[in-house]
Amino acid sequence: xxxLGQYVPASSLVHECDPRIKIVAMVLLSxxxxxxxxxxxxxxxxxxxxxxxxxxxxxxDLWGASRPVWPLFLALFCIYLFFTPGAPLIHIIPDRFxxxxxxxxxxxxxxxxxxxxxxxxxxxxxxxxxxxxxxGLQKLLEPLQIIGISSHNLALMVSLAFxxxxxxxxxxxxxxxxxxxxxxxxxxxxxxxxxxxxITMPLVFNIIRRSEELVTAMEARGYxxxxxxxxxxxxxxxxxxxxxxxxxLAVFAAWWERxxxxx
Amino acid sequence: xxxxxxxxxxxxxxxxxxxxxxNLQVREREHLALIGPNGSGKTTLVRHLNxxxxxxxxxxxxxxxxxxxxxxxxxxxxxxxxxxxNPDNQIVGMTVEExxxxxxxxxxxKADEIRQxxxxxxxxxGLAGFEKRSPFELSGGEKQLxxxxxxxxxxxxxxxxxxxxxxxxxxxxxxxxxxxxxxxxQGIGIIQVTHxxxxxxxxDRVVLMKxxxxxxxxxxxEVLTDVDRLKKLGLAPPPIVELISRLNVMxxxxxxxxLSVDQAADWLNRKLAGSGPDFNNGMNGRx
Ligand SMILES: Nc1ncnc2c1ncn2[C@@H]1O[C@H](COP(=O)(O)OP(=O)(O)OP(=O)(O)O)[C@@H](O)[C@H]1O
Ligand SMILES: [Mg+2]
Numbered sequence: 184x185x186x187l188g189q190y191v192p193a194s195s196l197v198h199e200c201d202p203r204i205k206i207v208a209m210v211l212l213s214x215x216x217x218x219x220x221x222x223x224x225x226x227x228x229x230x231x232x233x234x235x236x237x238x239x240x241x242x243x244d245l246w247g248a249s250r251p252v253w254p255l256f257l258a259l260f261c262i263y264l265f266f267t268p269g270a271p272l273i274h275i276i277p278d279r280f281x282x283x284x285x286x287x288x289x290x291x292x293x294x295x296x297x298x299x300x301x302x303x304x305x306x307x308x309x310x311x312x313x314x315x316x317x318x319g320l321q322k323l324l325e326p327l328q329i330i331g332i333s334s335h336n337l338a339l340m341v342s343l344a345f346x347x348x349x350x351x352x353x354x355x356x357x358x359x360x361x362x363x364x365x366x367x368x369x370x371x372x373x374x375x376x377x378x379x380x381x382i383t384m385p386l387v388f389n390i391i392r393r394s395e396e397l398v399t400a401m402e403a404r405g406y407x408x409x410x411x412x413x414x415x416x417x418x419x420x421x422x423x424x425x426x427x428x429x430x431x432l433a434v435f436a437a438w439w440e441r442x443x444x445x446x
Numbered sequence: 447x448x449x450x451x452x453x454x455x456x457x458x459x460x461x462x463x464x465x466x467x468x469n470l471q472v473r474e475r476e477h478l479a480l481i482g483p484n485g486s487g488k489t490t491l492v493r494h495l496n497x498x499x500x501x502x503x504x505x506x507x508x509x510x511x512x513x514x515x516x517x518x519x520x521x522x523x524x525x526x527x528x529x530x531x532n533p534d535n536q537i538v539g540m541t542v543e544e545x546x547x548x549x550x551x552x553x554x555x556k557a558d559e560i561r562q563x564x565x566x567x568x569x570x571x572g573l574a575g576f577e578k579r580s581p582f583e584l585s586g587g588e589k590q591l592x593x594x595x596x597x598x599x600x601x602x603x604x605x606x607x608x609x610x611x612x613x614x615x616x617x618x619x620x621x622x623x624x625x626x627x628x629x630x631x632q633g634i635g636i637i638q639v640t641h642x643x644x645x646x647x648x649x650d651r652v653v654l655m656k657x658x659x660x661x662x663x664x665x666x667x668e669v670l671t672d673v674d675r676l677k678k679l680g681l682a683p684p685p686i687v688e689l690i691s692r693l694n695v696m697x698x699x700x701x702x703x704x705l706s707v708d709q710a711a712d713w714l715n716r717k718l719a720g721s722g723p724d725f726n727n728g729m730n731g732r733x
Pocket of ligand 2: 489
């Protein structure tokens, strides 16, 4: 089972595609998804699932990785289902509490849309390593230097944020183990709540100390803000350009096709 | 050459200075071991060497470049590589190769040149094949080797290892030792902070610190055979050195000072065979 946002190394057309193209495609697709009706969303589902096949990612994995958002989507769906006024479809408490046609429609549209956004984002992160993502982001943001913002610094910020996620998790596990070894118990809900107090404070202090040490280590390896180079340098090739053109055409065609857009 | 003159350091809020008038020179191609009890100021001293701490008073010069000048810092950090005590906090990248690429990336090298350096330095520390692994999933010792590789990728003139080998198994320790000798042959100076006296015994020179002062500076044979002093400082002399020293105290055997089991075995073998002159350790039999 993969985690949400985890990179799945493989060799495929989608993996080898230039990260800049994938980021741009992801942004365009997201904008489009917000404007599509049910039919349009259905078509984009087919597109994303097709891309998953191309990337050799099984639908099961794609679905499984989105586990963390299931409860949220379920809750959203229920709220729309039960609380949208309109023509009653199924009565639960006669005339008081019912499922309306409108509720079913807007609930499915909303959840369908958000799920699609998640799947599209998953396709990006599953086929693109953090290194590629940061370099892609850095190249795309390069024009910002006109207004005095360094794209290299932004990209480093993003990659450091990613770097701290596993560190945070490891730190938390170590701290919990250390406390369990000293007789703490995390079995009941109450004990867990109480433990929050003993975990968060040391965690915050540790993270601050760690960041300070990381900065020192970075300086010792010659880091200075501003321009730097990367192990991975993306280069656009013919396939990448073709992909960009295809995605662009598809997005704009859908945008102007009135039967796919919410009226 | 690294030249430290009259260096003092007082941490903000501290009562006593952590470094008191340190004078020390380290040549290229020198393998220097820095030993001393906890809190004696070893880490504080070596942090001066790549300008992570700038001298409060006194001077630190790396190949003639003064660490007091901020404009020299970038170059000094390229010249002096440093591996810290805690390997976790030195990880920058999400994969092993990216982490090693961080240093060369700071120097704005081309991608294929960075790739070459990554491959070479992984090869050197014996982590070839680990390129795509997550650094966070490595063992403590492997993380130390990774930190070392990250520094080798910068082609430094001097290398500072701050208790780098403390969590390595004997095999990896041996690999680091071989590497130190290879680097030395390439003209690189190595400063190794260590609590392991057997490791210190293999250096060219041993510097002993206590309470912010250098209290001994000499060949391993000179510094490490003073068993009483080491024990008083809470440092454990190599067992073989202690054994010989005790034997001499017990029976006035006049066994020459030795540093390694090999040397001791050699001498004993000759003695038991009842032949030949005493083993010569270059110290004329002084204990
Ligand atoms: N940032 C700091 N602020 C205040 N005091 C410090 C700081 N860093 C170190 N010290 C103090 O300076 C002294 C020397 O510390 P240092 O880390 O140099 O010792 P060390 O010889 O490396 O010890 P160890 O063998 O434990 O690594 C210690 O007493 C320590 O408490
Ligand atoms: Mg130390």
